[in-house]
Amino acid sequence: MTEKPGFRPAMNWLHTWAGLTLGTLLFTIWWMGTLSVFDQEIDRWMKPETRLAPASQTLDADAVISRVMEKYPGDELESFLIYLPRERKPFFEVYGELKDSGRVNERLHAVTGEPLGESRSRAASGFFYPMHYRLHMGGIGYFIVAFATLYMMVLLVTGVVIHRKIFVDFFTFRPKKKIRRSSLDLHNVTGVMFLPFHFLICLSGFAIFPGFYASPPFAIAKAVSESNETVKLFYAASDYAYYRREPAGEPAKMADIAPFVARAEAIWTERYDQPAKADRIDLHHVGDKNAYVEVRRFFPSRRMEAHRDSINFDGVNGEILMDFEASPVGQARNWLEGFHQIQFDHWPLRWFYFIAGLAGCILIATGFLFWTASRMKKGAVSQPVKIRFVEAMSVGSVTGMIVATGAFLVANRLLPAEAAWAGLARPELEVRIFFLVWVLSFVHPVIRSNKAWAEQSWAIAALGVLAVILNWVTTGDHLFASASRGLWSVAGMDLVLLASAGAAALAAMRLQQRPDSSATMRRKPDASKPVDATKPSPVE
């Protein structure tokens, strides 16, 4: 490793190495986040039993409880949690703790209360979304994602530092030039144009579990010296004063739940001067004298910020025990969280988030492409193994990730309802197929060299079309059927799949024009072409 003095070369070095080492991780997080923008819509597509029209008149909470308890005659509730139907998720989701039967989990039709049966897929909300923030790796996953996100911000800032002609090149995209040039153009264009949004989306991600991400050094200090309690400072950052009280041990008759919800909604409607709907109801210590009912609202539909609105009622006499309002700093945090979680009701914005997310994916993908292309241009005869390795990594992490996603969707429509294999239930089988295809997509470029880019793009196109056809065959919901039933989530999903297939086919044709990498490696750098004067200093 050699180094040139100066700020810009140093930042160039940082940008290149942070990008190369973390690119796979960053693309995974970014891609899964982009998909999570439409998590509920993907869920509707992957779980056909939930393809229900949004209901205006839904069951009340008491009816939901009695509906669930019908299945367990003689049993008693201890605690109960209801997620109320929303526009994008038009059914009840309930979690109960019963005295004899233990935990129960049920999804109910919003109007009839009919159980929807067991879920046969983890789909977007159970697979893509958790992968976005914890990579399905448990606690350590949160920190890996957080660390990668910090370096995404470092990459964004250093990218600005090393980009010499931000304004001159603002609109410059030259797709007909060599792949090295056009990938750098696309890298610059997507990076610069969406810079404010991309930076804020990284930063706001930390607002969701703020203290948790910052506490590890002191958590380690506490583990080393038992007396060090400084980590408790960081708990304060996540402390949102939820109301808690212990059961009294004396039985008492519970009041009806529905009036609590109505009262909470009336209080919020007045406070925020716009119609408010509760999102979630928690019943604690049911049947005890100290029972309480917590009515919560996280995401007001016509406002940006996520709220921690939470009103706690005494479950027996209906008195308000706590009505939480965030402090100004808490509101800033709420704004950041709301900005990141996009649970508000604003369809155009949701699509713009999706576009900005895709722009971020293109940013990362073209970063990889530029690196490998410029290495080949420099006549990397000396390090073909290194280049091959980075190329396999970048193909697998970019197109491979998308191919795996396509395979996940296709598997979802192909696997029979009661599929099980080697002790794995259907939802787990889908996940294994995803990971298997992803791993294979890293092997493929090792064998096929840089033909793999184009071949995997063709695979994406094929899987996209196949998924739409399978959706039609297995559920009967072809594009016009779902659109005419008002199932825009399903119709939109099909349309996006077809559009992605088209885009992937175009990309494949463009990528096929690339010279074969092994040929390039043998050839001397093309001396007849003048070196582009606008290129940033060659990356080290």
Added chain:
Amino acid sequence: MIGRTISAASMIFRVIAIAIGGYALTAGVVALSGIGLNAVGVPLNDAMLATVLSGFIFYIAVVMWGFRDRRTLIRPIAVLAAAALTMTAASYLSPWVLAS
């Protein structure tokens, strides 16, 4: 072009010192400034929330500063020293805030 070869070992040390040490330094600075804000009357959870959220920006600055000059090991060592200093100071000061 002036070039100088950097040994792999010193580069690994540098990366770890800045990436992990910078994280510890950030935690120390966040804790100290939270304590400071609390001392001037800001409620603890607001103080910590504000400093934690600013801490993520601080970390980026530390990383960029740390890799700014790669000819000597002064910067990574400085990051480690500052991390030790701020974390120790925060550990000694935090009992007062946590007790109240």
Added chain:
Amino acid sequence: MISILLLLAAIGLALLGCGYLALSQPKHSKAVLNVDANSASHNFARLLGWTFIAASIVPCVIRDGWGFAVLTWSLVVPSAAMIISLLLAYRPELLRSIYRSCV
């Protein structure tokens, strides 16, 4: 309906603005309009560009109020810029017909 029109208005204004900004740069104005425009007309195009971009927040505010408008606008403008750079690359003649009179 009105909300869709307002959104389209915002996108349209942002597209116009980004188009003028692009044409305020010699390399794009030469490529699109085939003329060596002088610096005065470049400055005028730049002014028009920023004016239209600033104006594109107005329909957003009317549609959603300030809270959402700033965010919508901050995503409408880069998306429009993206479209303009794609047009410059693939269909510059479309831009030519719109902007010929103005620069």
